[in-house]
Amino acid sequence: MEINTITGILDTTLALIFTWIGYKTSRIIWKYTPYSYPNARIRAMEARFFTEQRFSELAESKTLNNFVMNLEDSDYKPYLSKLNSYTAETIDRAFDEALADTYALMFKILPKRVRQFFNLLLEEWDVRNISSVVKAKLYGEVARDYVAELGTMIEKIKAMAEAKTMEEILVILEGTEYEEVYQKLLLKEISVEEFETELYRMHYLKLLNFALSRGDEERKILEEFVKLKIDKINILTILRAKLHRLSSEKIKSMLLMEGSLSQRTIETLLNVEDLSMALAELDSTKYSEIVREVREELEKGDLASFEVAFEKFIRRKMIEFTRFYPLSVAVPVSYILQKESEVRKLKAIAKLIEDKIKPEKIKTIIGEIP
Amino acid sequence: MDPIVYVALGAALAAGIAGAASSFGVGIAGAAAAGAVAEDEKNFKNALILQGLPMTQSIYGLITLFLILLVSGILGGTFKFADSTQENIIKSAILLGAGLTVGLTGLSAIPQGIIASAGIGAVSKNPKTFTQGIIFAAMAETMAIFGLVGALIMIITGVGF
């Protein structure tokens, strides 16, 4: 061979290697760099989650005054110190505000390509608020009591709660994506339950579409997360319906879109005779872990404990993801889940203290909150 | 090609690629350090040390650069391989190889920065994981060290002072 050919081959190889290395390197940098700052910060925030110990100390508070005092060295202090009087309700609002700020922080520090997801998660509170306000109005209760001050459209929700007639609510909802469904409800085309299902269906479709539009790990993590949530609602709906012996057609209309459970499994679940057979079917899916954990309660027809176990399962899965992908969207997602759980527990403690429940009892109840 | 091209390329690539990789690595870890410190200033010391780890690759690059300049005589004032004899071309090609080895293995600074970044996250959650974090990050440096060993052998036995 001529010298020229050899140098030619060498040069091409070199060029190829450099291109490949350059490509790979830039991919790696693009993938991880944006998560570097937020994830370290979130990890540092995780260090401040309350331990079991801390919860039981809080449960020992006896009065709400002490409870707030015991939280004085925590992140909740700025929210609580704004309060003039301490009741479970005002404290609740303070916690909601803290949680809303957590969402806002996530939105602020996360990379542009995923931050929208946290806004969408926040919208779940809108859905929750809308459906509870509408339900409260229909059943003639005080809607204000059911509003959590969280979400992307608090002001509208508050105005809805103040509204005197159902038509006024329509005016407020005009121009939002919820308008159409609500109109159907007003025209009595759908029932309240269907209305609620439809709201959640819309919401989860948005979440799922967003998750599916991402790439790589982000898609994997977000998709798994959303599908777990969908599965949770679907399975709970099915089990609840089985408990009340509804027909499979009826149940089917109440389900959200397909989650990670296959269509076939869902069909089987719909068509089995009763709850215990549905459980047997679930036992062969990836949720067998949950079913086994709360088998006894389930057989007694206690679905609340199943829901709790499911919540915990989702959280476990997400924490597992943070171990596999320490620099990914799994860290903020699992942080939000843990934070929500912490807030739930704190709210429950406040409520129980107000109701003068014994500390020992509070501790056991807290242990059962997801 | 003239020997000077090989020699200059070798020196430049060793320090250049390794240096660029180091700056990316330190940058990634630095962002994490800023995040950790934003939440708790106590994390500063630990984060700083972890952030500094991906810097070593650029130092290996620099050492190689100087060694190449030294053995080729550029640093002494007279370039030893100025004539395009076969021996000179071989020697300068070896220097190019040595430089490339250190430069390319120096790319390990980027993953090292990523590991350090995750490590800073872990340390700010639980300060006890500090040493473990350092060890994990140090694992990525092994390749750069092997690169340096290889380059040193190439330069010293292949060309010599």
Next chain:
Amino acid sequence: MFKPDEMVKIEVITLNRYKDKLLTYFHEEGVVEIREISVEIAQKDVPNEFYRKATSYSIGISRLTEFLKSFKTETKGGIKEFFFPTPEVKKPYKYKGIEELVKEVESFLEKVEPEIKAIEQKLNTLSTEIERIKTNISILELLSLLNIDISYLRSTKMLEIVAGLVDREKFKPLIDELNTALKGRLVHVEKEMKAQYLVVFVILRRDYDKANPILAKYSFERIEIPEGKGTPREMIREYRHLLAEKERRLEDVKREAQKLAERYHDKIAFYQELMENERDKANILSNLVRTNMTFALSGWIPKSEVLRIVKGIEKITEGKVYTSIKNPTQDELDDIPIKLKNPKPLRPFEMLTEMFGVPKYNEFDPTPILAFTYSFFFGFMLTDAIYGLIIGITAALLIKGHKHLKDGTYKFSHILLWSSFFTILMGILFGSYFGDILQRAGFKVPMLIDPLKDALIVLGIALAIGLMHLFIGYTLGFIVKLKNGEVKDAILDQLSWMLIILGVVSFILSMQGMMPDIIAKGLFGAGFVLFILSELKNGGLAALLIISDFFGFIGNWLSYARLMALALATSGIAMVINILVEMIWGVKIGPVPIGMAIALILFAGGQLFSTAINALGAFVHALRLHYVEFFGTFYSGEGKRFEPFKSKRRISKLEIEV
């Protein structure tokens, strides 16, 4: 040495009335690890009212301390404080019981807390007022665009007046919709801004309910109209005045807070520490069990402390106690907490072992070996006499300054001191003083090997050291396993590698013609067969791992090449700095030898940086060679660390009255 400290199990049953004192005694002594007892007939102990209060106070006080601390004038800091931290004075407290203590804190807080809270309240109100004034000013600045007297913007009996902002594109439809809904009973004033419109609506009070949902629909952002009279501009002037006054007041209150901090901070911090320790005690209670009259606790204690502690227990309980001391049984092997025990000079190195994990009770404590090899590796990788000297002096100063603290820095400095000794030694052997500065200056430096010229010899030495290090590791593992009766594992997992290493060594020797190569082949062959057997014992599929495991070993061995690389890196960086210095040295601007000054600065800064970065590298990689390569040969580190029930005292000292 080589074995963890001997532990015994201690069980104590005594009367409830001694509980507080006994726990406090254990807490202050800090040599017992209290474990949970599971006895069915007795119930778990729970904190009483005083412990609960202690917990609550400890959090409450910590807030007060933090508040006061932010106003305390600090004079500390700087490099001197780093080397020689001022020792904290430990104030004694006579402990009579938790009741007394909690009551004392209570009465103290009753006096002090209102004072502090009052100041805090003042600060808070002032800051919120200032905030409010600032928002009012910004609102007024906005309203000044309209230039309407503010009193016209207040609602009246008949009219509802709302001012606010609405997005630019929503403005038009909002007006239209309001007009249709209210049938034209609407007046509005608007002012165009960048992305929004500032609008003031006047509507009839009875129409308000109709208008409200429409306003919500278009996300109309309401503005609270500030108090006061006159046009916005006039009011802004007034508010500015008010703001200045409030800010003056704020400064006054801050000075007050400083005074308060000076008076109370130390005392409050003292009580905080006392309360935190009580909180710690309250938390251990759930590990105890009790009946109406008695309680029981169980835990682990180093054998050497038993006599003293048992005597202490007798004294505190006035002899009304049942104590049982038991040696650990075979079943409890995994439960025994591990406290490392080494002679004093080696003790700082326990830190490095503990970071990886402590051995199990029947395993070997590698600290003594690690102490030697770690400092040696560190020295080998740094290899510069003067760098070693710098590190040694720094470490010695730190040891002196932190003697009273016995903290992490103190232990770490000890490790550095040992390592610096080897650094100096290796530096002298390799003839490296600030790299090659002496040679460049024209001195002849005695040396055994020139690392840069004879890099291959250094590499050979590094690999030989590596082989030796691995061999020591496998041998230790072999001995421990034999002792614990795991003969099969010992032969398959450890002996195989020992033979392979011996094979490699004798092969190298036979190449030099020092012994026939049949021995090398035999040793290597036998080792390799054992190795393959050990892989196969995990089942047939594991055979796939044979190649990767074997090359894993080669990789581990070659990893010791970093000893050479880092040694050369040190001399390399030093050389780079020296060359630069040499180049600048002669530069002159006219008669001024400016080059000399710059060169000196560069030299000092560069060499210090080089010391720091190379020491960090040496520290990390010496550690890695131990954790990954060395411990991989024999050490699991799966033991449970001894975590005694121990008080944390920085500024207080407890004296128990018996």
